[in-house]
Amino acid sequence: YLNLVKLVDNAMTRELYVRQGAEMFQLSMDAMFAELGRLERNEARRFNSTAVDEVKLQKQASGRQDFPKNYADSLLLLLEAALNFCDKAREMAEYLPHELLEESGIFGKALDMVINEALYGDHSNCYKLLADFQHEVESVEISELCVKDSEISEKNVDKIMKDCILLVTQFYKKRKQQQLTDAMRQEPDPAKRMELLKKIMEIK
DSSP states (O other), X not given: OHHHHTTOOOHHHHXXXXXXXXXXXXXXXXXXXXXXXXXXXXXXXXXXXXXXXXXXXXXXXXXXXXXXXXXXXXXXXXXXXXXXXXXXHHHHTTTXXXXXXXXXXXXHHHHHHHHHHHHHSOGGGHHHHHHHHHXXXXXXXXXXXXXXXXOOOTTTHHHHHHHHHHHHHHHHHHHHHHHHHHHHHHOOOHHHHHHHHHHHHHOO
């Protein structure tokens, strides 16, 4: 979280994020500012990465990786809806299987966590789970979701869910079919090729 706050230049905005972070993590403002200072000192000592490495790291940090923009945007909208509506998070479980979300990068994994918490745990604990998740893989977009006021309301959440779930599932099926097709073409064993073909046919 603070790794992202340190990128904010405006002093008032930075203090606001620090205050929100202190409430989120139940720490004092002094402790948050002390940790922020430590991170900034470490940043100053860090060696420069190559241009290729920087592009790769930015993709990973954003959570978009090699997914199309509309796919990543849809996952992020679903994550926002799941964070703000516990019943909608449970409803998403009917349409978004674990395998799909697990193979959908940072946004997918974060959404999977929120759905599972809504189903089997305490939905109000989701923000803390995402904060812990950010210790492993940082994402600017997920951090923003945790502090900004959501624009998703009861009036538009159903349409957003319907549109985003349709896009995500259609893309995933096409991607899965392509992966299986490529594997089938490279498989020399006729029996295994037949098994792969059956899996392709099962994807509806």
